[in-house]
Amino acid sequence: MLLEVKDLRVYYGKIEALRGISLQVDAGEIVCLIGANGAGKTTTLKTISGLRKVSHGSVTFKGGDITSMPGHQRVTLGLCQSPEGRGIFPGMTVMENLEMGAYSRKKKESEIIAADFERVFGLFPRLSERRKQVAGTMSGGEQQMIAIGRALMAAPDLLLLDEPSMGLAPKLVTQIFEIIREINSQGTTVLLVEQNATQALSVSNRAYVLETGEITRSAPASELLNDDFIRVAYLGE
Numbered sequence: 001m002l003l004e005v006k007d008l009r010v011y012y013g014k015i016e017a018l019r020g021i022s023l024q025v026d027a028g029e030i031v032c033l034i035g036a037n038g039a040g041k042t043t044t045l046k047t048i049s050g051l052r053k054v055s056h057g058s059v060t061f062k063g064g065d066i067t068s069m070p071g072h073q074r075v076t077l078g079l080c081q082s083p084e085g086r087g088i089f090p091g092m093t094v095m096e097n098l099e100m101g102a103y104s105r106k107k108k109e110s111e112i113i114a115a116d117f118e119r120v121f122g123l124f125p126r127l128s129e130r131r132k133q134v135a136g137t138m139s140g141g142e143q144q145m146i147a148i149g150r151a152l153m154a155a156p157d158l159l160l161l162d163e164p165s166m167g168l169a170p171k172l173v174t175q176i177f178e179i180i181r182e183i184n185s186q187g188t189t190v191l192l193v194e195q196n197a198t199q200a201l202s203v204s205n206r207a208y209v210l211e212t213g214e215i216t217r218s219a220p221a222s223e224l225l226n227d228d229f230i231r232v233a234y235l236g237e
Helices: 041-048 071-077 096-100 109-123 124-131 138-152 168-186 197-203 223-227 228-234
Strands: 003-012 015-025 030-034 055-059 079-082 158-162 189-193 206-211 215-222
Touching: 015 030, 015 041, 015 215, 030 041, 030 168, 041 079, 041 158, 041 189, 071 079, 079 138, 079 206, 096 138, 109 124, 109 138, 109 168, 109 215, 124 138, 138 158, 138 168, 158 206, 168 189, 168 197, 168 228, 197 223, 215 223, 223 228
Parallel strands: 030 189, 030 206, 079 158, 158 189
Antiparallel strands: 003 015, 003 055, 206 215
């Protein structure tokens, strides 16, 4: 097991955002969290990545307890997030944004880092073409590519993706999910939060359904795709 979240409770002031959720992600999987707005999906990823304080419960990564570990140390351990809303550095070039993703890596890894740049440019040829362009002048889809590419430059064992298709045209949504599948096939485990439940379930091995801070169901993704209740509640059918 690569990641285990156990009985996690998180508060915003007096409001309990996560109400004792538990989940696990095995190495090599794509696992998705689906649910309505406000269900707690983004809070879950922020807590796993170290951006939200845990009130109760634990987060275990690679067999070690990281519940109280600062976020930047989780990155060096191999856990990295591409945040909701992209969160790129708009005044920097594409190349500078990607370099920031590799900031915590050691200089002696220079050859490996160079290979990772080529990996990112192979996944996102548009970024290779525009590596000197200022990121803030690029389209929403291109900025999403930068955000995912930057996370990959940290060489994560587990990549957390928060709403990667948000605000993108349908053609770009399809492309992003194809790339997520390719990232996984190259050896990176993925935990995915996504409003587009159909696309998320289509690329995932397993899925959890999150409702008002509680996990109400977990099953193979293919099973949820064919579940009548899930189709009506989350797939718009």
